[in-house]
Amino acid sequence: MSDIPAKARVVIVGGGVIGCSVAYHLAKKGWTDVVLLERKQLTSGTTWHAAGLIAQLRATKNMTKLAKYSQELYGTLEEETGVATGFKRNGSITVALTEERKEEIYRQAAMARAFGVEVEEISNERVLEMYPHINLDGIKGAVYLPLDGQGDPGNIALALAKGAKQNGALVKERTKVTGFVKEGRKVTGVEWESDDGSASGTIECDMVVNCGGMWGREVGKMAGVNVPLQACEHFYIVTENIEGMSQLPVLRVPDEYAYYKEDAGKILLGAFEPEAKPWAVDGIPSDFEFDQLPEDFDHFEPILEMAVERMPILAEAGIHTFFNGPESFTPDDAYHLGLAPEMDNVWVAAGFNSIGIQSAGGAGLALSEWMTTGERPFDLGDVDIARMQPFQNNGKYLEERSRETLGLLYKDHFPFKQKETARGVRRSPLHHHLLENGAVMGEFAGWERANWIADAGQEAEYKYSWKRQNFFGNVAQEHKAIRENVGMYDMSSFGKIRVEGPDATAYMNYVGGGQYDVPVGKIVYTQFLNRTGGIEADVTVTRLSETAYLVVTPAATRQADQTWMMRNKGDFNVVITDVTPGEAVLAVMGPNSRKLLEMVSPNDFSNAVNPFGTAQEIELGMGLARVHRVTYVGELGWEVYVSSDMAGHAFETLWEAGQDLDLKLCGMHMMDTCRIEKGFRHFGHDITCEDHVIDAGLGFAVKTDKPDFIGRDAVLQRKETGPQNRMLQFKLTDSEPLLYHNEPILRDGEVVSYLTSGAYGHHLGGAIGLGYVPCAGEKAADVLASTYEIDVMGTRVKAEASLKPMYDPTSERVKA
Structure with missing residues (x-):
């Protein structure tokens, strides 16, 4: 007789490190009736063969916060559970072989300081001192993070599973999920059968979490949700024991697509090769368990040749293991987390792009808090599953894109870098007109968009750099046309959501912060707020008729914004429709x-x-x-x-x-350079669900005289206390450096924050940035009385600061 219960509060599908972390954190929060089902044995998919690198620094503040938490958790798990995790802080070194890569890693170091991560730019001599086996030829710069570490992936997962069980969760191996019982937008039951076919049943449940790893797409389809990911072959070799080998930092040489990890007197050499090999595009074998994939030495050989030059000791050490195992990758190299847009009780934590071990602790914590409160604990837009477009679950698309995404982890992360594979899926009706007139396309949420316009005779393609790129002058001319004459650009990709019905006005006044009881033809700039006053969406709303409105959203957030609207529709008699392509x-x-x-x-x-x-x-x-x-x-x-x-x-x-x-044809890069001069916020960077609308300087768009709307109490409270942070606009006094985002802000010599966005102000004559400065209890004049600098690649650059837009602060030009 099976010990699987007939009912549970939540069923977690998948027993890799992610599923074990979600179970652990829910159980630690006091959730009872937590059931984790694993088709074979815990860790038997990807977790068991992961390299176990545990870094702190990620691309954004919140992703870094989650990675740092993972480290802290793994440092205490062994004591809590008695399972050895192998976790140790041995540090990491990243070296650059080009000047462009040097700028990248130095900018990352500056960002790390803003995020509170200990970091140090080090000399080649220091590199050799810490990693005596390295060949320093060609190394132009290096960065050291002393608190990075490594661990035993399988045991970390088993420790999390044991911790979950100690707190009341049921972890059941050799139990495959075969289907879901659905009613409307909810899963009400999980169907399962034992590995040997001796038992089967259905668990009635309140929630489901898809932690299926490389099976996540398949599990998602059964549940009616979109989880775009594709397994790829991932290679590493392990040497024989090397005499005298002692503990070393993790070493990354991204220009050679390689990383090195010392483990028990051996060296593990892993790779993120520039063109990956998708695996099991027609489906993963049903009996897959702790399986290795066939060796492909020809594919790995170019990496190994460079590695032997970089690490001559490899030429003397024998190869003990040549390993090839599958890992899942998503279309944008960010993992999937959160409540699936298509269903109201199906959560996702999958597709971790080779950073599952370092991400698992933080991802489990964040998801458990979100599931417990119903609200994101902080901005998770980078990884929110709602960012994925429905078409991105197409199998051919995923196969093509995954060839590129694995390698992108170690390729140069240039500003404005465009994906090269799986392009051309979504096109504006004006696509060919743009191309005929020199448009250079970028891809955004699957849309092909004109980013800049090449001159006659100019090569119509990107030449990437951290300095001024080849389109800098083109954008300057487009910018000039907009400021002084007239320009035209295609905005067809922006989301368009129609809200129609007898309750349309009442609904809009509930879901949004503005006042929508306005004459037909009136446009309202507005935000959708959450209960804490954070910004869930930044939109314009046009009243089309007595009973219809058009909500215009950023292209990337159309689905997320429409999902937010649907989930807050309640009993209002309205129909909400995506009309973007129309x-x-x-x-x-x-x-x-x-x-x-x-x-x-x-x-x-x-x-x-x-x-x-x-x-x-x-x-x-x-x-x-x-x-x-x-x-x-x-x-x-x-x-x-x-x-x-x-x-x-x-x-x-x-x-x-x-x-x-x-008339000048223009592109999206111009739009960004113009908007930042005017101080207009960019959703996802300058304003997110954790940024209070008052702190963001957008209180003017919120009409608190309405009786009831989401976030009203939080707005009134913050108006009483005053902003805790202020969004400032900065202009570098030196016209040469460029700003992108995440550069540290120094106030009176101390790092207090970082830029949320940056671009070049061609009219103002310098790089412009936006960023929040903490100011609890301070008046605006006190904030502006300070001196400000921006850390650009380790160099402090003086900056002018303003609360008002530096360009046309009274909007006379807009209203001309």
Whole structure:
């Protein structure tokens, strides 16, 4: 008779390190009836053969916070559970073989200081002192993180499983999940059968967590949720014992795609080769358990050849093990965490892109807090499963993209770096018009978007660098056109969500912070807030009729924003529909934008008829359109919405008429450089779910005289106490350095924060950044009275600071 219960609060599917961590953290939080089901044996998928590198520094503050927590947890698990985790802090060294890589790792070091991670730029002599086996030839820079470490992956997972069981969880091996019972948007039961077929049943449950690892996509499909990931072959070799080998830091040589780990007198050499090998694209064998994949020495040989040069001792040491095992990778190299958009009680923690061991502790903690409170504990947008687009679960797409994503872990992480594989899936109706006029495309949420426009005779492709890239001058000219004349760019990729029904106004006034009981044609810039006053979405809302609104969102967050709206719909009688593909959008911006529109339309674009923040239906050429007078670049301008069937005609009409005005075709990079000069916030960077709307300087968009809306109490409370942080705009006084994001902010000589976004202000003549400065109890004048510097690659650069936009602070140009 089976000991599996008929009912549980939560069923966790998958017994790798991630599933064990989720079970551990839920049980530690006092959850009872936690059941973990593992198809074979714990750790038998990917965890058992992981390299066990445990680094602290990740690409963002919160991902770093989670990695640091993982380290702290693994340091105490052995004492708690009695299972040896093999965890030790032996440090890590990353070396650069090019000047570009040196800038990257030095910028990462500066970022580490802002995130509270101990870090040191070190000389080649120090590298050799700590890693005496290395050949220093070609090394141009190095960074040392003394608190990085390594551990035994399998035992870390088993320790987490034991800790979960000690706190009341049931961990059941050799029990395969075969299906789910669904009612509407919820899973109500998990179907299972034992490995030997002797037992089967269904567990009634309140929640499910998909921790299926490389099976996560398959488990997701059974549950009706989208979990895009693909297993790839991952290679490493382990040497024979090397006499006299003592404990060493982990060594990373990303320019040679290699990492080195000393373990028990041997060296493990692992690789993230530039072109990966997807595995099991037609499905993982049903009997897979602790399996190794066939050796492919030809594939690994180029890495090994470089490694023998870098580490001559490898030429003398024999190879004890040549290992090839599968690991799962996602389309953007970030893992999947959170509540699946398609279902209301199916959670996901999968697709960890070879950083599962260092991420497991933090991911388990964050997910358990989210599941317990119903709110994210902090911004998890980098890994939120809601960022994935439905098409990204396509098998052919995943196979193509995964060839690239594994190698991206060690390739140069240049600013504006574009994916090269699995491109061209989502295209604007204006795609070919843009290409014909020199557009250089980037990819965003699957959309092909014109990022910059090449000049005649110029090579229409990116040449990456940490310095001024080859499009710097192009963007400067586009920027100039927007500021001084007129420019046009394609915004069709932005999300468009239609809200319609008898309760549309009441619903919008509940879900959003603005006032939406406005005349038809009025546009409201607004935020959707959570209970703590954090920003869940940053949108514009246009009233189309008495019963219909159009919510315009960033391209990447359309699904997340629509999911938020659906989950807060309650009993309101409205229909919420994604209408993004139905209309193309051309932004016509600049001092001469009104003149251009008057050339192609008989309608009136004056302030009397079409003031800022209003929309109107117009004739355009021989077709029809709707124009919204709003701007994200800080100039007079309109967004022209036109049905997809008439989009080509609209482009041709505007483009031909614009030749008399020297109309400039522009791209997304220009939009970013213009918006940052105007101090406009960028969702996901400057404003997130953990940034209070008052601290973000957006209180003007929240109308607290409404009786009830999500976040109202938190906004009123913060208005009483005053902001705890203030969003400042910074301009470097030296016009040469460039800013991207995460550069430390120094106030009166001390690091107090970091930039949330950065770009070059071509009109203002220097790099511009936005970032929060802690200011509890301070007046605005006190904050501005300080001196500020920005740490750029370890060099402090003086910066001017402002609370008001440095460009057109009174918005006279926008309202002209």
